[in-house]
Amino acid sequence: MNKKKGQQSIVYEVSPVIVGTAAIGGPMEGEGLLAEYFHYIMKDNLHGEDSWEKCESFMLEWVARKAAQNLPGGMELADCVLAGDLLNQLMATHFAMRALGRPFIGLYGACSTMAESMILGACLIDGGFFQHVLGCASSHHDAAERQYRFPTELGVQRPPSTQWTVTGAGAAAIAASGVGPLITAATFGKVVDMGVKDPNNMGPAMAPAAVDTLYQHLQDLDRQPNYYDMIYTGDLGSIGKTLVIELMKEKGVDISANYEDCGCLIYREDQDAHAGASGCASSAVTFCGYIYSMLLQKKLSKILLIGTGSLHSTTSYQQKESIPCIAHAVAVEM
């Protein structure tokens, strides 16, 4: 670990291994561009549960158990689970963890949670505390809309700038040794708030946080963007993605050649998701499904995943506060 004072980045000594992942999605995700990369696709947004929140719990538990199958000893020997979701008091996560019965570390990083869980999980392994951990995150479109905006039954029209909260969950099984891509470095982000107040336009709110973390990451590790085959942000959508490229250019760094946003990879144009996908599951299913598969197939060998989170609450919005955002970056290399 060669982190220098003032830097925000860490380099892992042991480089924990992502020995397996799992991704689950809802029907809309199943009709999207990443359909073939999901381990399971639900036929509807309830999957037999009596609430959207419980369906989200089911998804989180499902991916955790599925990913844990790649750990020696399975879930029973998982040293701990790091997880979180978007619901108030992590409702989906807590009921899933009740069922799993493993030591649990609750995280709240909004849509940056998948990256946060992988970074901290890798720290706990690299630090010698644990051998096997699970990093998980979930979101559910209807549960999130009901909490943050309007119950979907109301059929409120969505502005073109809105993104579509992904119904899905992802889990990564991380181990001290094994076969798979390595978690090699990470950058913890600062809370950045440029004064955006519109919760229907999250991309531009989160873009500066993503840029702050990406630029810091490249500076700390003295890397050029082309060190990575691909750089992915979590859920900025089409508007935020364009802004990230522009803001990086202003800093003298051109990432246009190898940068993409997970929120632009999940839905087809004609699925009417507007500015793209969002939610914890945006980066979670894209990484645990598509990106992990590309790494295993050697179609990608070095990637940087920048989980992006909008940290506002319904209360802060009602109190006319702007939207604080954060981004955590994790480097994964084959």
Add this chain to the structure above:
Amino acid sequence: MNKKKGQQSIVYEVSPVIVGTAAIGGPMEGEGLLAEYFHYIMKDNLHGEDSWEKCESFMLEWVARKAAQNLPGGMELADCVLAGDLLNQLMATHFAMRALGRPFIGLYGACSTMAESMILGACLIDGGFFQHVLGCASSHHDAAERQYRFPTELGVQRPPSTQWTVTGAGAAAIAASGVGPLITAATFGKVVDMGVKDPNNMGPAMAPAAVDTLYQHLQDLDRQPNYYDMIYTGDLGSIGKTLVIELMKEKGVDISANYEDCGCLIYREDQDAHAGASGCASSAVTFCGYIYSMLLQKKLSKILLIGTGSLHSTTSYQQKESIPCIAHAVAVEM
């Protein structure tokens, strides 16, 4: 680090040092039993802010800055802040972190957050990733009541079993070296749910989680309760405290001689707090104020702090779900 498979406990190699703490409280806390141990007491529950939530943010920022003064280089050289609170989407924490501008790791452990932040912060230092971190947690009575139960303006009568959410915040400055008590070991808890559904009676809901973690801690480290001068739970109150002693006795372990609950230490009988104190700040101000002071004065030399968290949400309660709970234990030795 000698953690064995299947165990939930870790022992730190470097034993990170708590070089300083800070505790802030509201007027009711200032009239309570721990008054002399607060670093600052607010004259009212708003402290000039225009909402209770913003007042909670002020408290969290204040303790973080105060505790950081004990770090070489102060806040500017703090490698990261680990923090959380009870509000939806950690509203109090996020606006405080926006002001601090340091790398931030968001946690949600409900009222176990103070212990969770200290354990993870110590892991990040012991693992060699960071030199200086801050662990913080806050809660605000009026903000919490409004979110979880009823706006306090309604004057709804509280059942005798209810506890009083502490208005306050605590922060611990943890460093790789320095003078102060050491964080020597920790036990990550599992989510435990015994079927209690009454959010006005949290003590009994959380007690089994506290017992599960405490018993596991003693087993993992092959320790007797008397290894510690005192064992503290976070916010079980008088009802939960009695239950913990009974449940441990059923397991053949007598902790009646050196066990106390932070929730029973904060308010005087005549303050009408009913079953005692609760909230993230219950263990945060008790540890960062009273316990830390006792350790420095050598009146205590070995303590175990068991942060206890009730992981229910208003939605889960409305959906008739029982209350999942968790407890994380951290050993601090002078």
